[in-house]
Structures are given as C-alpha cells and as structure tokens.
Amino acid sequence: MQPAVEFRAVTKRYGAAAAVDTISFTIARGDLVTLLGPSGCGKTTTLRLIAGLEHATEGQIRIGGKDVTRLSAAERDVSMVFQSYALFPHMNVLENACYGLLASGIARKRAEEMARSKLALVGLSGFETRLPSELSGGQQQRVAVARAIVLEPEVLLFDEPLSNLDAKLRRHVREEIRALQQDLKLTVVYVTHDQQEALAVSDRVIVMNAARIAQDGTPRALYEQPASRFVADFIGDANLLPVTVRRMDETMAEIRLGSLALTLPHRGAANGSAELAVRPQAVRLGEAGGLPGQVLRAAYLGSHMEYEVGLAGTAAELFVIAPDVSTPIPAGTEVSVTFDPAGLAVVPGS
Amino acid sequence: MMRVWLGLAWAGLVVLPWYGLEAPLRAISALQPEALPALWQGRVWLWPLAIPLLMAIPGRPRLLALSGALGLAWLCIEGLAIGHRGWGAPWLGALFGAPGPTQPALGWGAAVYALSCVMLAAIGLARQGWCRGDVFVLGSLLLVVGLIVLFVGFPVVSILTSAVRDNAGGFAPDLFAEKLFNSSIWGLDCLVGTHACGVAWNTLAQATLVGVLATLLGLAFALAALRTNLPLKPLLRLLSLLPVITPPFVIGLALILLFGRAGVVTNFLALHFDIPRSRWIYGMPGITIAQLLAFTPIAFLVLVGVLGAVSPSLEEAAQTLRAGRWHTFRTVTWPLIRPGLANAFLISFIESLADFANPLVIGGNFNVLSTDIFFAVVGAAHDQGRAAVLALVLLAFTLTAFMAQRAWTGSRSYTTVTGKGDAGLSAPLPGPLRAACYATVLPWLVLTVAVYGIIMAGGFVVTFGRDNTPTLDYLWTAFSIERGVGGWFLSGSGWRSFITTMELALIATPVTAALGLLTAYLLNRQNFMGKGAFEFLAMMSFAIPGTVIGISYILAFNVPPVELTGTGLIIVISFVFRNMPVGIRAGIASLSQVDRSLDEASQTLGARSFRTLRLVIVPILRPAIVTAMVYSFVRAMTTVSAVIFLVSGEYNLATVYIVGRADVGEYGVALVYSAVLIVVMAAVLAGISAVVGRQKIGRRGMLAADQPVVVQA
Incomplete structure (x- = not known):
C-alpha cells in the first residue's frame, strides 16, 4: 500500500537559511504521527509543506502516492486545523463547515447534509446558525475539526491544536482527537512542542531539531532508546553523565560511572568515553554501595519529591524525582546514589 | 481561460477600431479608414502584432509568456516610433528618411489587445510555476504594474524628456542645465540684497516652517485630547475630518476675508486701535496660516495614534520608580513619541510642498514651485520646458521627503512593543506643559471656528464684513432652478460643473x-x-504633487500614442491614480488585522485565491472597502491641483470653477459653492459612517472604519 505522505529529501530555504533541511520520512495510512520539537525547529514548516502553504525548494513530496510537490494548497487532498482555528468570522458554523464542499463544487443541499452529519459527530448539533464569536474556545475547535474532516481528506493536519485551550480541557480534547482519528481511521499529522502530548496521542513521533529529523520512532522507543543527547533531554528530562564504555559482546557493554560498573546495551557506542542518559525517576538515594553524593536542594511537590544531588568529585548535578514523600531527605545530607538500570540508556554517537 | 484571452486579443486586432477612443463611432459612420481594425488599416507596421498570437499554443507555457511579452513590446515600439506627424524621434527620421509614416492615437482595439497580451503572459508565467501557479494573482499583479507604469511612470518620464528638450522638440541639454540652475529657482538674493529668493528656497522654507509648526500644533492638540480633562475629543474628531471635506483653497479665501486689507479683523483693528491696513496676509504669513489650518489635523491624527499607543503601564512604571510627572514625560513619553513627531513633520512638509491652491489664492508675490509650474503653462510665457524643470525640482523634493519618511517610520517605531492590552491610567501632564497646550489649542480653535464660520456664512451676505445684509443671491446665481418652456431646468451657473464633478x-x-x-x-x-x-x-504616486501629476499628464497624453487630454477619461484616470494610495493604506491597515490563517484555511479547503478573496477577504474587509470608496470620492470632489491642468470646456469641475470665481473677485459665489460642497461631502461621510458603523463582525471587531486614514489634500 502507498504511504499517505512521503517526503523525499525535502529542503525549504528562506534566503540562505534552511527552515527544513533535507528531510525524508513516510507516514502510513491510518497513523497519527506527531512532529515534535522546540520552537523554530522546522516542524510547522514541515506541516505547511504537506499542506501546500509553503513550497519545497528542493526534494519531492508525495501524498497518496502522487507527486504533489508543485501543487497549490487548493489542489492537494489535505485539510488542516489551524492553531487559531481560522474560522471565517462572517460565516456561521454551518457555512464554515460547508465551505470546503462548496469550493469543490458539491451542490449546496448535499454539502449542508454532509456538514451537518460531521457537526453531529463532533457534538455540535444545534449550533449550526451560531457565529464563531458566539462559541467557546473548545466549541470553536470542534467546528474547525468538523470543517476539516467533512472533506474526508487523505491527510488531516493539526497545528498545535491544544495551545489555545486551558490546561484542564487539553487532556480531554487530546483524547477526543485520538478517538476520532481511530474511529474514522484518519491519517493525521500533528504538530506540537509538548512532549507529553506527543507521547500520549501518537502512533509515531518524529522529533525535529535545527531543521533536521533528530529521531523517528514510537513513543516508547524515543523514551527508552534516545538516539541523541538532544532527544534524551527533550523527551522526558534526562541527566547526562560522562561514562566510559567497554564493549563485551554484540549487544552489551560494561559501563563505568565513577566507581560504579553497570552492564547495559551499548547501542552502537564505541569503546571509550560516551554519555549515559539517566531518567530522574531511575536515581535511588540512600541505598548502600553507590556513588557518594550530597543533597543540594529538596522540594516537596505533593505527589513526589524533587532533589538536586551533587556527585562527589564531579561538577555534575543530578535531577532526581523520588516517590517517597513521607521521609524527605533534607538539603545538606550526604547520600549514596545508585541507579535503576531500566531508566538508563547509553547515548550513541555522543 | 487562455482561449478567452487569445480570442479577445484577436478581436482587438480584427474587429475593434484600432485608433481613437472617443472618435470611433463618429468615424465609423463616416467610414474613415482610422476607425478600421488594425489588420485592415493598410499600415504594415501593425501586421506583426498578429505574429505573437499565432505563437500562443496551448500546452507551451514558455511560448505563451513570450508571445504576450512580444505583443506588448511591439505595441509600445511601434506606438512610440510612429507619431501623428511622422517618426517619433529625430534619429529615426535620419535613418529611414523624414517625414515617415503617421498614425493617430491608440483606441479600444489597442487597449483590448494590450490587456489580452498581459493576461496571456500571466497565464504563461503561472503555468511555469510563478506565484505558486496562481493565474489570478499573477494577472492582477501584471495588470496593476502595467497601469502604474502607464499612468504614473510614463508621465513622470515624459517630464524628464520634455525637460531636456527645447520648445520645438529638439534635444537641448545646455538649455536644460541653464533652466535647472537658473537663479529664479536657486537664487539667494534675499539673504544679501533686496531681490526675492529663488522659488526652490521659498518652497523649502515655507514647507519647513509649516512642517515644524503643524507638528507642534498637532502635538498640542494630541496632548490636550489624550492627556488632559478638556472635553475636546468629539470636537477634535470632527475638526480632523474637516480638511478632508474642505476644498483646499477656501481656507485661503476665508483668511483674506478676515485679515485682508478690507477684512473683518483688519477693519476692526483700524477702526478701534488705529492699526494701519496692510497686505501682510498675502505671502508667506497667509500661506503659513492657511496651510496650518489645513494640515494640522493630519499631524494631529498621526500623533494621536502614536500617543495613544504609548502604554500607560510604562508611565506608571516610571512613576513607581520615583519619577515625577515632568521627569516621566521627559524620559519616557517624549522618547516614545519622537518617531511619530518626525513622521508628522515629514507628512506636513510633503503636504506643504505639494499644496497648490492656498499659494495660488493667498500667495501674492511670494512664489512657490507648485504655482510657478502652473503659471509656466497657463501664463503668457507658455514654457512647457520650464514647467517640466520646475516639476522635476518639486518632485525631487517630495520624493526625498517621502523616502525619508518611509525610512524613518520603517525603522523607528516603538509603538508595537507589547501585543497585550494594558490597563492603567496615563500620567497627567506636568503643569507648565498643560498650560502651554491650553494656550495653543484654545486660540487656534477660535480661529478655526471663525474660518469655517466665514466659509459657511460668507456666501449668504452681500459683502462679508462691509455689508452684512443676508442674501440668497449668490446661492441663486450658482444653483438656481427655473421653469422654462421645456419644464424645470437647472439654470444656475454652477450646476454644470457640479454635476460633471459628481459624475466623474x-x-x-x-x-x-x-x-x-x-x-x-x-x-x-x-x-x-x-x-x-x-x-x-x-x-x-502618493508623494507626487498634484501639480506635477497635472503637468505630466498634459506632457504625456497630449499626443499619440495615448491621447487623452480634453476627455473626461483623463480626469477619471488622474482621480484614480492620485487617490489609489488611500485605498492601499486602508486595505493594508485592515488586512493586517485579519489573520493570514483565514486565507490558508480557505486554501486548504480547496478554494483558490480568487474564490478566497471573494468569499473570505472581501466580506471581512467590507468596512475598509467603504472607507476607501468614501475617501476616494471625497478627494476626487475636492481636489484642484492636478485637475486644473486637465479640465476642458466640456469637462469643467467644481473646484476649478470656484477658483475661477475667486480669481475674478466673486467671493460670494465661490463661498456659497464651497459651502454646498462641504455640506454634500459631510452628508456623504455621515451617511456612510452611520451605515458602516453598525456592522460588527463578532468580538474580534476587525473594523477599519474607525481607523483614521491619513489623507493628502
């Protein structure tokens, strides 16, 4: 089966600066794929390249197996839910939802029928004659979604759809979008800078940094096997510690961290110095046989404790999350630091 | 799409009369050869126009673009090379032998052919991927550029070419240099001797004076409106509209009636204080007062915008940091509005440079460039070369100021530092500054009211100031309606020009x-x-003074290939290209308030740019469209500087008629007519804003209607 979207070495330049630099990926039909990265990394440009709102400087873009590189947005079988929703303020909800159908030449009566059914699907029956300004933010977003899916596009694009909603609504809308995508078997490309949001909704995540793809994989793969220092740090905070690697066989290596010796998958790292990503939850304080350290700061956050721990003899400070809130360790205490191997990963190529 | 334009191009060549815009119907009835379509003319140089059309093959975009360009190019070449009296340039005669073939001015056939060529080129380029393959965008772009080149660029170039020629048409660079560096333009005698200074210095001095004073006055008004408790806002808003609807010269007229040798104030002072009558008002003092009355509101609008954008929280922050009122004003408010002051100065400066009507009415022996241009053309001298040179100097001044203004406002604006609305109260003005504001604003308001009082009332008394018996005679002279043999008819002398002006x-x-x-x-x-x-x-075209436009249109469109002088069309065209920047500004102002994602949403839903424009942008911009229409209508009704060159017996305009009445001393009729114009304009403005003011789209309230549009007289 043809992939829904395919990028072949696509570059987008503004003047000399590349916003997107030679990236390639494919998106399978029915998948929800997230483009994740810090602001300015090129993720929104990538989304707009799919939509046809920007045109690639080099490379080829294919949608549903067809080369669309030179086609305008109006000619591509994609639709988009904008960050600002971009509802037409002078049209009511039904007119907004019909807009794309009428533009593609469908008779008004039929178009209104289709639009009504999609509005019902997003729970907005009875709001047809309201103006966008008379709706709440969450309702406006549903209109934007209905307006986009009524065209039954090959690919549906979301540009930071949750950023204009308040924190409590976000989780709810996020789940709604995921449920709708799975019910209708839509192919969705979703842009966000929030890594939790990305992990929660995606089949696959493409992490971008500085106009390039940093890593492309399932949420679990990104978290447990980060391909680079950037990914390790961006997806769930990680402490990055300098270590020495000594390969033992095809997969495993002995990792020396100060006086500690650990056995971990080497993930392609060569003998010599490398970096170890340590999740904050994987640090144990106060178990015997560890590295000597000192608690520098401690903070109580209700559900857990957060510590900053200095390792003796190094400049490194560890960020630690500990579930035990009943016996907090006060700042200044000398502690022994050990690690849970499940939260450790050698970062290759660093 | 392509076939339609190709068909139209052929129609332009084969069906429509090639020559003459107004003549063809008459000519066709007389079976004159000029009225025939291009290919039946027997003029060989027109035949190559068909070649590009044969080249335009569907599916060959490169060839299509080329064919459009070639058609246009040959049209320009043959049009400019062969004039109505033979070769268009002497060297062509030397090459091919004088006098050469002749042809009259281009007509509808040529116009349709040119338009079609532009569109064919646009389609060809779009199919090669230009402008994202959008034919509508590319076509509009080429069309607008073509029109601007034809009606702004070509006339300005004509000034240049006629400046370097003598009056017989020969190339004369020596004469040009002599005219350009003439002491009547650049002389500095007034500094050392008793003679008058050169007209260029006069103009610059006048404009600088008005620029500085208008900015200061505007600032005083803006401070009074926004930073004091004076209940002035509604009044100031009204006053700021007045110059838009006032024909530019009536202020000069009113000043003469107040301060002239027989003026009301002069009489009063002579009678009670034995102050001798003089002609002090004629010249620089009069022009300065008149221009200040006309342009201060523009400076005021600019400065109100800038001052209003200074966030009160900045001033509050300064005060919480122990700064007193005066210190706050000096260190926070003043630096923030400084770019606005420069902008207001440059705009008033340009306005004063370009002003034609006030110097004409009240200038006396004090010459400025704009009036000198006029007298070089209409006076006994009738020296088009001199007019062209003067126009070049004036154009150089205004364009320099215009570029300075753009560079300044482009780089030095602090007003959009924060995107968030701030609550808070502005700091009250320091005491002495407030007193200074009041001392400036209140007398000036009195003068303004007096001036407009005279304009509105002066035409309804026998002789203002001397014999104040009320009379309707002047109104009757200009706008009488009588019953004759054929029923009611408009017998007043002003009707004809009034109706023509309205129509155009x-x-x-x-x-x-x-x-x-x-x-x-x-x-x-x-x-x-x-x-x-x-x-x-x-x-x-915003910065090109009306007089320069007027003289350039005469120079450019008096002879083939494009002959328009004496028609109503040339007046319409001058209106369009003089006022188009108002539409551009109103449009850009409100478009930048409409989020781009609306266009993009429409596009991703399958609508192309024309459909997006029609269904999304135009409905949202409706208020801006109405604003643009109102302003261009009002400006067309009140302009005088450009059209005074272009009117003809058949097409006389209201403003030119009034200037003519004032010129022969019939102040009563002139004032009555001006008052009628002002009332009509005010009614139009009020009516439209009542209709538009109600339409609000949602809470985003993207309305441009309440945005002041800075307008040039």
Missing part, C-alpha cells in the same frame, strides 16, 4: 477602491519577486 467622481470611486484594495491584497498577502519595488511604485 462616481465613476472613479469604485475603480480607485478596487485597484487600491487589490494592490493592498497583493502587497499584504502575496510574496513575489520585486515586491519592495512594486510597493514603492504604488505608494510613490
């Missing part, structure tokens, strides 16, 4: 607004090569 302004209005907003759309929403240059060209 109404024709020009939708065209101006459409062209202005289309240009705004292209500038604000599309990216293309040479956008900066395009924007500069489009806005430049």
